[in-house]
Amino acid sequence: MKKGKLFFAVLYVLWLALFVVVPIALLLFQSLTSESGQLTLNNFVSYFSSGTYLRMTFNSIFYAFLITLITLVISYPTAYLLSQLKNRQFWLLLVILPTWINLLLKTYAFIGLLSRDGTANSFIGLFGISPQQLLFTDSSFVLVSSYIEIPFMILPIFNALNEIDRDLVQASRDLGANSWQTLWRLIIPLSMPGVKSGVQSVFIPSLSLFMITRLIGGNRVITLGTAIEELFLTTQNWHMGSTIGVILIIAMVATMVITRERKKSVLRRGGK
Amino acid sequence: MKKNKIGNLYLWLVFIVLYVPIFYLITYSFNSGKYMHGWKGFSLIHYCQLWADTRMIEIVVDTLIIAFLSSVLATIIGTFGALWINFAKSQLTKNILLNFNSILLVSPDVIIGASFLIFFTAIGLSLGFLSVLLSHIAFSIPIVVLMVLPRLQEMPVTLTEAAEDLGANFWQVLNKVTLPYISSGIMAGFFMALTYSLDDFAVTFFVTGNGFSTLSVEIYSRARQGISLEINALSAIMFIVSLILVFIYYFISRNGNRKRTPGLEATK
Amino acid sequence: MKKLLSALFAISLVIVGLFAIQRYLVAKENAAAGTSGSGSKVLNIYNWGDYIDPSLLTKFTKETGYRINYETFDSNEDMYAKVKQGGTSYDIVVPSDYMVEKMRREKMLLPINRKKFKGFKYYDKRFLNKSFDPGNKYSIPYFWGTLGIVYNDKFVKRSEVESWDQLWSSKFRDKILLVDSARDDFAFSLISMGKSVNDKRPADVQAAKAKLDALMPNVKAILDDEIVMYMVQEEAPIGITWSGEASEMIAENKHLHYVIPKEGSNIWFDNLAIPKTAKHFKAIYKFLNFMSEPKNAAQNAEYVEYSTPNKGAIKILPKSVTGDQQFYPSNKTLKNLHVYSDLGQKWTQIYNDLFLEFKMTSR
Numbered sequence: 001m002k003k004g005k006l007f008f009a010v011l012y013v014l015w016l017a018l019f020v021v022v023p024i025a026l027l028l029f030q031s032l033t034s035e036s037g038q039l040t041l042n043n044f045v046s047y048f049s050s051g052t053y054l055r056m057t058f059n060s061i062f063y064a065f066l067i068t069l070i071t072l073v074i075s076y077p078t079a080y081l082l083s084q085l086k087n088r089q090f091w092l093l094l095v096i097l098p099t100w101i102n103l104l105l106k107t108y109a110f111i112g113l114l115s116r117d118g119t120a121n122s123f124i125g126l127f128g129i130s131p132q133q134l135l136f137t138d139s140s141f142v143l144v145s146s147y148i149e150i151p152f153m154i155l156p157i158f159n160a161l162n163e164i165d166r167d168l169v170q171a172s173r174d175l176g177a178n179s180w181q182t183l184w185r186l187i188i189p190l191s192m193p194g195v196k197s198g199v200q201s202v203f204i205p206s207l208s209l210f211m212i213t214r215l216i217g218g219n220r221v222i223t224l225g226t227a228i229e230e231l232f233l234t235t236q237n238w239h240m241g242s243t244i245g246v247i248l249i250i251a252m253v254a255t256m257v258i259t260r261e262r263k264k265s266v267l268r269r270g271g272k
Numbered sequence: 273m274k275k276n277k278i279g280n281l282y283l284w285l286v287f288i289v290l291y292v293p294i295f296y297l298i299t300y301s302f303n304s305g306k307y308m309h310g311w312k313g314f315s316l317i318h319y320c321q322l323w324a325d326t327r328m329i330e331i332v333v334d335t336l337i338i339a340f341l342s343s344v345l346a347t348i349i350g351t352f353g354a355l356w357i358n359f360a361k362s363q364l365t366k367n368i369l370l371n372f373n374s375i376l377l378v379s380p381d382v383i384i385g386a387s388f389l390i391f392f393t394a395i396g397l398s399l400g401f402l403s404v405l406l407s408h409i410a411f412s413i414p415i416v417v418l419m420v421l422p423r424l425q426e427m428p429v430t431l432t433e434a435a436e437d438l439g440a441n442f443w444q445v446l447n448k449v450t451l452p453y454i455s456s457g458i459m460a461g462f463f464m465a466l467t468y469s470l471d472d473f474a475v476t477f478f479v480t481g482n483g484f485s486t487l488s489v490e491i492y493s494r495a496r497q498g499i500s501l502e503i504n505a506l507s508a509i510m511f512i513v514s515l516i517l518v519f520i521y522y523f524i525s526r527n528g529n530r531k532r533t534p535g536l537e538a539t540k
Numbered sequence: 541m542k543k544l545l546s547a548l549f550a551i552s553l554v555i556v557g558l559f560a561i562q563r564y565l566v567a568k569e570n571a572a573a574g575t576s577g578s579g580s581k582v583l584n585i586y587n588w589g590d591y592i593d594p595s596l597l598t599k600f601t602k603e604t605g606y607r608i609n610y611e612t613f614d615s616n617e618d619m620y621a622k623v624k625q626g627g628t629s630y631d632i633v634v635p636s637d638y639m640v641e642k643m644r645r646e647k648m649l650l651p652i653n654r655k656k657f658k659g660f661k662y663y664d665k666r667f668l669n670k671s672f673d674p675g676n677k678y679s680i681p682y683f684w685g686t687l688g689i690v691y692n693d694k695f696v697k698r699s700e701v702e703s704w705d706q707l708w709s710s711k712f713r714d715k716i717l718l719v720d721s722a723r724d725d726f727a728f729s730l731i732s733m734g735k736s737v738n739d740k741r742p743a744d745v746q747a748a749k750a751k752l753d754a755l756m757p758n759v760k761a762i763l764d765d766e767i768v769m770y771m772v773q774e775e776a777p778i779g780i781t782w783s784g785e786a787s788e789m790i791a792e793n794k795h796l797h798y799v800i801p802k803e804g805s806n807i808w809f810d811n812l813a814i815p816k817t818a819k820h821f822k823a824i825y826k827f828l829n830f831m832s833e834p835k836n837a838a839q840n841a842e843y844v845e846y847s848t849p850n851k852g853a854i855k856i857l858p859k860s861v862t863g864d865q866q867f868y869p870s871n872k873t874l875k876n877l878h879v880y881s882d883l884g885q886k887w888t889q890i891y892n893d894l895f896l897e898f899k900m901t902s903r
Contacts, residue, residue, distance in 0.1 A: 012353030012413070019410035020375055023387035027379075035885065052897045078286045081279045090522040097514055098290050099467045101297070101507050102491055108499050109293035111766075112300070112309045116775050119296070135775065136761040150290065152464070156419065159460050163426050193422035200374065201418060208380040218761025219720060219899050225380050227896065232382045233617045234722070235892040236885070245383045253371050306792070309773055327610075330565045337558045344551055389625050399627040455544050462547075477618070481628035483584065483609030493589030493612035495765060 024249070030242035043243040053227070053244070060223040061251075063142065064206035070146045071153040071202050072195070078150075079157035079194075080187070092158055099151045107215050110144050111135065114216075136218035144216045145209055152205075153198040160194025161187065196259045204252050224248060294511060301504035308499065318505040325502065328490070332506065334401075335470065335487040342408035343465035349409070350416025350465075351458055355450070357417065358424045370421075373414045384411060385478030392479060399481030407479045408469045415468060416461035423457030424450075570607070583823040584609045586619060586630040588810070591683075593843035600830055606823045614765075623648060623815045631818040632827065637809045638723075640679045641672040641882040649678040650814045656825040659832025666871075667849035670809065670879055679811035680828060683846035685783035686869065686877060687724055687806040689799045690790075695777035704732035704801045707778070708751075712758045717770060717779040720762045722895035723880060725752060727806050728780065737806055737878045740887050749894045756901045771796060782808065783867055784846040790866075791845060798866040804876030809849070 034040045047053050082091050098106070113119045114134040121131040134140050164187060172182045208225030219226075224244055231241035300308045304315030322328060353373070360366045376384060388410070392403050427450070435445045451458075473488040480489060491503055589612040597608050611630075613619040616639040622628055623643075635643060643649050654660075660668070663681065673679045689701045695715075700706055707716060718725055727737040729748040739745060760776050771779045772792040779789075786798040812831065814824060830836060834852025841848040841857060847867050848854065854862050862868050869877075883891065 008352035009356035011349045012356060015349060015353070015410060015413055016372060018391070019388070019413075020372055022391060023379075023384070024375060026387050026390060027383065052893075052900055055900060074286065077279075077282060081283050084279075087522060090518065093463075093518045093521065094287065095290065096463050096467065097511070097518065098294055100470050100514055101294055101511060102488060102503070103471050104473075104488070104491055104495060105297055105499060105503060105507055106293050108308050109297040109300075111769070113293065113296060115309060115770075115773050117773065118309065147289070147293070150286075151467075155460055155464065156422070159419070159456055160422060160426075162456060163423060193425060197418050197422055201377065201415065204374070204377055210380070214720060214762070214764060215766055218717075218763060220761065222896070222900055228380045229382050230892060230896065232386055233615065233621070235889050236617060236621070237889055238386070241383070245379060249375055249379065252374060252377075256367075256371055256374060307769060307772065309769075326565065326569060330562070330569075333558055333562045333565065337555060337562065340551055340555045340558070344548070344555075386621070389621075389627070393625050393627040397627070403627075451544060458544060459547065478621070481611070481622070483611060485611060490612070493614050495589070495614075 027242045027245050027249075030238050031246045033239060035239065043239050046240070047243055047247065056222050056224060056227055057247070059221065060207050060225075063138075063145075063209075063221060063223065064203050066142055067145045067149060067206045068199055068203040070142065071149045072199065074146070075150055075153035075157055075198065076195070079154045079161055082154070082158055083161040088158075088162065092155070095151050095154050095158075103148065104211065106148070107144065107212060110140075110147075110216060114140055135216065136220055138217070138221060141212060141217035141221045144212055145206060148212070149202045149206065152201050156197035156201065157191060157194040160191040160197075164190050199259055200255065203255055207248060207251065297504050298508040298511065301501055301508045303501060306501065308501065308504065318501040319509075321502045322505045322509075328502070328506065331485050331487055331490050332510075334484065338401075338405055338408055338486060339466055339469040342405055342469050343412055343462055346409045346412035346465045347416050347458060347462040350413045350461055351420050351454075353413065354417045354420035354424055355446075357421060370417075373417050375414075376411050377414050377418070381472070381474030382478075385475040388475065389478045399479060400484045403479045403481070404476055404484060404486065407475050408472065411472070411475060412465035412468050415464045416458075419461035419464055420454055420457040423454040427453050581605055581823070582607045582609055583820055583827055584611070584629055584631045585827075586611050586613060586622070586628075586633045586815075588612060588634060589614055591634065591810075591844060593840050596831075596836055596840055596843075599836075600827060603830070604823070604826050606820075606826065620648075623817060626817065629817050629819055630815050631820050631824050633813055633815050634682055634810055635679075635813055637670065637672040637811070638880045638882045640811050640813060643813070643815075644673060644678050645882070648816055650816055650818060651677050652680065652814065652828075653825070656821075657828050657832075659829055662832050662834055662837070662850050662852040664849050664851040664854070666874065667809065671881060672809075672879060673811070679813045680832065681849040682810045682812050682831075683784065683841070683844065684807065684809045684849050685847055685867070686800050686808070687727060687780070687782055688786065689801060690771055690779040690781060690786045690796055691799065692771070692774060692777040692793075692795050693797060694774075694795050698797065698799065701778065701799055702802055704728050704803055707758065707780075708755055709758075712778060714758065714760050715777050716755070716758045716760060717767050717776045717781075718759055718762045719767060719779075719781045720764045722891045724782075724806065725780075725895065725898075726891055727880070728801075729755075731801075731803050731805065734803075738881045738883065740883065742890075745890065745894065749898060752898050753901050756898075762899060768792075784844075787845045787867055800866075800869060800873055800877075802876075804878065807874070807877035807879055809879070 031043050032039055032041070034042060078095075082088050082095070085091055111118075115121075116131055116133070116135075118134075120134060125131065168186065168190075169182060172186050177185065207223065208228065209223055210225035210229045213219060213221045213223055213226050228241050228244050228248075231237050231244070297308065300311075301318055302314050302316070303312055304317060305312030357366055357369045357373070360369060385407075388403075388407050392399065392406075397403055431453070432445050432449055435449045440448065471488065472486075473492050476486050477489050477492070480486070491499065494500060494503070583606045585608060587610065591612075597610060601607060613622070616636050619633060619635065620639060620643065623630060623633060624646075640649070657680070659680070660676065667681050667684055668676050689707070691698070691701050700709075726745070726748050729751045730737055730739050730744065733744070733747060733751065735744050735748070739748070761770075763770060765785065767779055767781050768785050768788050770776065771781075771789045774793070774795075783798060786796075789796045790798065812828060818824060831840070832850065834850060834856055837848055837850035837853035838856040841850075841853055842861075848857075854868075865873075
């Protein structure tokens with residue numbers, strides 16, 4: 001028994017070691033050394049004493065939070081309604097399909113939609129509203145980022161909802177709960193693992209968005225991703241870039257801890 | 273009944289929003305102009321260009337090979353990883369493993385790319401197909417784990433215990449109980465991995481070399497003068513093909529559903 | 541389980557099919573090039589995206605039998621990182637001026653053998669022997685250009701943008717697109733204060749940053765190559781960018797024009813160079829000679845629409861192109877143009893940190 005289990009995990013453990021632990025060690029090492037190769041905490045000191053970096057961090061967290069919230073609000077009902085459909089796997093594939101189109105291309109499509117003489121402005125023009133500046137604003141940045149992230153939120157929530165035993169729902173109805181009570185007391189709590197997975201897979205990448213910040217946001221929104229991109233590629237200061245990388249990883253661990261399973265209140269099928 | 277209508281309306285709205293940009297860029301693949309704005313008239317010129325561009329077609333094929341191969345392998349490795357994490361006894365170990373698992377998800381692509389590059393050159397692997405494949409497998413594994421794990425945690429322990437009590441060995445339990453139970457999570461993981469692989473630019477950019485290129489890398493480096501509508505034409509074709517595949521899947525699964533598993537559909 | 545297995549089977553079939561197509565395509569290409577397999581007759585080129593006429597590559601293969609592996613990058617720093625790490629085998633790379641200096645100093649380039657490369661005679665002397673590579677030991681200029689202002693004559697008059705200082709005018713509020721490059725934005729700020737584009741005095745650089753901050757209310761967005769598309773779409777009336785991109789904009793929208801402000805500006809060069817990873821020397825020199833051939837250089841310039849340093853090519857190109865003061869400025873203007881030198885790690889960092897701070901300045 002034990003051997004079987006171990007055998008399976010070999011590749012995974014190998015992956016953990018080679019592609020996670022080694023890069024992290026490299027990253028940590030870089031962040032703790034200076035240009036001349038000496039051990040130092042200077043990179044962290046200059047990060048925490050720099051108003052620019054701290055403000056940028058705050059900005060990133062704020063926007064990532066906003067994007068996650070918006071996608072969650074849109075995705076939960078969508079996932080719920082999808083899970084009620086007859087051919088739900090088919091409709092789910094239709095949700096995933098847009099993500100297979102190249103990101104840059106979709107971004108350019110949005111530029112066409114949102115530009116001064118673009119489709120959105122022509123549309124509101126029909127109601128006699130004069131063209132608005134839509135591009136290079138915070139809201140257009142949030143809009144496009146949310147668009148990109150929505151499928152990544154719907155998928156895990158849908159999966160969680162789809163797993164819920166329909167007998168359980170039926171039982172709740174039989175016991176006299178109305179649909180709202182069933183939703184609140186049963187479906188939402190049971191789908192929480194999916195919501196958490198969704199939040200993790202949206203919030204975390206949103207912290208380090210970079211291309212959309214420039215193309216749609218016109219660099220009016222600066223995230224940690226932008227800074228890292230610049231430190232690694234333009235300035236080629238890998239030490240400072242790694243420092244921010246390490247801080248991002250710490251932020252991720254914090255996110256995971258906050259959204260951690262708290263298994264109590266929920267009744268679980270067959271659970272102990 | 274009324275609630276259903278509102279629900280359907282909402283779903284339609286979400287799907288329209290999801291597909292507006294896609295239809296927009298497909299429409300413009302027929303533009304006779306050069307850009308994705310300012311409609312200049314209908315033309316198939318960008319499709320002709322694409323047909324003549326052997327390098328592009330080759331890149332598309334390479335991209336698809338990498339995408340499918342890496343996501344299958346990542347799904348297999350990731351599923352077993354999730355099983356392994358789930359076997360962990362203490363919650364603490366589980367959480368630590370999970371955090372390590374997700375590090376690649378949070379790390380900005382530039383960092384992942386740069387560290388993989390250092391790693392590959394350190395072990396003397398020449399950059400090209402293999403290095404790109406390994407990287408894609410590497411960054412797809414965590415998302416698979418993230419998709420499979422919740423499903424595993426949902427699985428009642430009694431289910432496997434019952435099977436074991438009945439004398440099933442590890443393989444049999446895996447085959448007959450666990451894998452079928454988590455199959456939807458596995459499929460979700462596979463599709464996410466596929467998405468990640470098709471979409472990745474930064475990591476691939478760093479670890480590729482010796483003439484090997486993927487679609488994203490090619491698109492980014494061609495974007496200097498705005499994206500050529502040839503790329504739109506290509507995406508339009510890829511989109512239509514995927515759509516057809518999805519419909520085929522739909523018909524197969526519908527017929528399949530009719531024949532078996534009446535239970536699941538009926539309880540609704 | 542059945543479902544999973546059949547899915548796995550279907551996907552494997554797809555992969556095998558794709559491999560078959562790939563084999564077929566490679567075989568077809570080899571047959572077209574008249575070479576067999578991945579023999580030694582190859583040349584690995586690492587160039588900017590869309591920066592060469594693809595028909596020239598085909599022509600080269602036809603004439604010489606060398607198959608070209610063509611890869612692209614989109615910034616000097618990306619290219620530098622790839623070449624520096626190794627694991628690649630590029631034969632020819634195309635760094636800009638300051639990057640030639642940096643790579644040359646770090647011994648990442650091989651000298652050009654004058655016995656094998658005979659093309660220098662075709663080049664305009666004004667564009668040779670620059671400070672980043674004295675005597676052109678390591679590099680051959682490929683294209684060159686300037687930094688300047690693009691304006692849309694529907695909204696702005698030429699007389700309103702002839703000097704850098706005019707950009708700060710309050711009438712341009714929220715009207716300017718800036719190029720997303722620390723070096724270039726500092727360059728015009730420094731020039732407008734009468735300083736050098738390679739200034740390394742803290743007080744000057746801080747003053748340039750303060751002056752940029754003051755420009756912020758006029759800045760609508762800070763963009764990369766997409767600035768071309770945005771200017772063509774008339775999303776903003778003024779853009780600060782390089783001449784190469786300007787010529788692309790002007791080709792698409794007749795209302796756009798390019799000015800090199802009277803205080804002077806930057807002049808840049810993209811250059812062909814041989815990195816230390818090079819292996820196929822015979823092919824390399826064949827290619828370098830091929831590209832410096834006036835006929836080919838002219839064809840390339842017509843495709844890329846950038847300014848060529850090749851005197852022979854200039855003679856062949858139509859007068860409407862080479863007589864255009866916007867892209868082939870007079871000697872008088874040329875005197876006021878300065879090349880960037882490599883600032884070194886410390887000052888590159890200072891410029892970029894300040895630039896990041898500038899981008900965070902609230903408007």
